[in-house]
Amino acid sequence: MKLDLTRLPVGEMMVGFLVVSLLATFILAFSLVDSGTDGTDGGVTDVPSTPISGAADVVMGDNFFDSNDITVTVGDTVVFNLTNEGIAIHNMHITQPDGSYSEAGICTLDGADTCSDPSAVPSGQTAVLEWEVPDAPGTEIPFRCDFHPIEMTGTITIQ
Numbered sequence: 665m666k667l668d669l670t671r672l673p674v675g676e677m678m679v680g681f682l683v684v685s686l687l688a689t690f691i692l693a694f695s696l697v698d699s700g701t702d703g704t705d706g707g708v709t710d711v712p713s714t715p716i717s718g719a720a721d722v723v724m725g726d727n728f729f730d731s732n733d734i735t736v737t738v739g740d741t742v743v744f745n746l747t748n749e750g751i752a753i754h755n756m757h758i759t760q761p762d763g764s765y766s767e768a769g770i771c772t773l774d775g776a777d778t779c780s781d782p783s784a785v786p787s788g789q790t791a792v793l794e795w796e797v798p799d800a801p802g803t804e805i806p807f808r809c810d811f812h813p814i815e816m817t818g819t820i821t822i823q
């Protein structure tokens with residue numbers, strides 16, 4: 665029996681068209697999500713980002729750092745200029761070179777860890793964190809917001 669295209673059920677054709685459309689939408693959406701939000705990766709996730717030198721802007725939202733995968737160069741002193749664009753209070757707290765937090769809870773400016781100044785940044789406010797990169801190339805140094813220590817974290821890779 666020959667296939668007569670003019671006699672295909674219209675209902676099935678429409679369902680098929682909808683399924684294809686939905687698939688295309690999802691594939692497109694996920695490919696866009698993959699392109700990253702910090703603008704430094706250019707959508708390629710496996711290539712290390714260019715090391716920052718000097719100063720870098722980091723936006724704090726509810727509850728995330730817009731840059732949570734940062735690369736720095738050994739021997740540098742890096743200044744993070746932080747802006748809280750969220751509603752909640754946030755901060756930035758970097759671990760010791762061994763990756764551990766020596767200060768539990770909210771970090772302090774005269775404590776052992778590196779803490780943003782101020783250590784509690786209200787909505788709409790800015791803060792500064794100056795950090796001497798430890799002499800430990802190849803190390804990944806964690807950082808976090810002490811107010812959202814589970815969800816609001818990041819990593820600084822030392823090159």
Ligand SMILES: [Cu+2]
Nearest residue numbers: 754809812816
């Ligand atoms: Cu936070």
